[in-house]
Amino acid sequence: MLAAVLQIRAGTLQVLLWQRAQEPDSGRWALPGGRLGDDEDVEASVRRQLAEKVDVRDVTHVEQIAVFSAPHRVPDVRLVATAFLGLVPSDADPAVPPDTAWHPVARLPDTAFDHAEIIRDARDRLRAKLSYTNLGFALAPRVFTISALRELYVAALGHGVSATNLQRILTRRKLLVPTGGTALPGPSGGRPAAEFRFTDRALKVTDAFAVLRPPPGPGAAGCGVGDSPGGGTPIPVP
């Protein structure tokens, strides 16, 4: 069980790594992880391990990436790892043990085993979900300005984002609400920015399938669990 904990620090997407002191791959940087306990599922286990070993309690989101199982991904022993993506809001600065440190995802140090691949997959998952879910809540502080949020998106996505359109998209989807407060302007002046927060702080898919979408039912458009067992008329007008 391995966790790629990502956070935007100093405008850069970084990952928490741990420097191995023993062979194999001594000296290289590895993802934190541990073994599954008897009375927990894998998600709970990851959260527990992060809280215990790394003192990261403000993990706002945890999700499975994939199982990594190449036969010799770790020398000598057979180890199958379930990899996770964990996110920490940008205003948290958790105390980490002395042998751990944050590293920019774009400029990884020498990493152990297949951990670089895991980190890339975690980053890609984050980038994809920023686009069609409200996952931004997991990167941002509880309260923030649009330009601060824009910087987080830029750092996570690796490309420019327009503050104008970011606000409109998130507002249209009702993910963002103004708190009413405003932030103080910088030393060089400028209009004070309005403060916002995310309406939810749990993952919500906002933009499922952009294409081949179901025809708009008159009332509800939900995709229930069991539907359309009949094979005759394919159109599911209720």
Next chain:
Amino acid sequence: MLAAVLQIRAGTLQVLLWQRAQEPDSGRWALPGGRLGDDEDVEASVRRQLAEKVDVRDVTHVEQIAVFSAPHRVPDVRLVATAFLGLVPSDADPAVPPDTAWHPVARLPDTAFDHAEIIRDARDRLRAKLSYTNLGFALAPRVFTISALRELYVAALGHGVSATNLQRILTRRKLLVPTGGTALPGPSGGRPAAEFRFTDRALKVTDAFAVLRPPPGPGAAGCGVGDSPGGGTPIPVP
């Protein structure tokens, strides 16, 4: 390791299940599966197990769904399962062992353990990926007509799909090419349908992030591996 093998049979999305003969959950229907071997990764293992136990060799696509790890998901023993989605084209009719059978996903029999949840997750994954990838290739025969393909999409998605627009979307994305041949008309006449095939038979994402897309670079628009380490100018114009 469990595999939810899905196929469109008789215009309905069905899953291959195996009736348990022993406790626990004797008599209930379960997903086929097995243990990971020493010299294979999990994907290879699933393909091997399907080929060995169930004689399903024409599995056109295999992908991880998730790890299911609730502590008591299987009574008495601690079992962590990595669940997979497998797809079989609609024209295949593999010989399956006597204690296995296909069941409609929308009308499952009594299922063992948490397998119903796994099947739902697999179905949802299929539905999502039909929308933004070329995954249709895994459900369809090598050569098919648009209306046949439409029926597959309708069965998999559970809602009506317009043959007109389906063809246009897949053609615009260059996923579909005409073979030049035509199918024979039905007994009641009608214009003979042109035959098509998918250009690729490997998964390809065609419609990544519909929103917050990167600005159109002049030449290449690819998202490389490492990029934009600098924090100053966020826009990645090379």
Next chain:
DNA sequence: ACAAAAGTGTTATTCCTACACCCATGC
């Protein structure tokens, strides 16, 4: 000729990006 099935053309809508224009504050 007529019905049935397949395929094409066209329109309307929706959603996003880009750009220009107003607002509020510090110096």
Next chain:
DNA sequence: GCATGGGTGTAGGAATAACACTTTTGT
């Protein structure tokens, strides 16, 4: 007043759903 950063309004474009219409076959 002017520079600086924040926010709104509006126009343009891309992609898709919906629908009307033409084409090709069998009876």
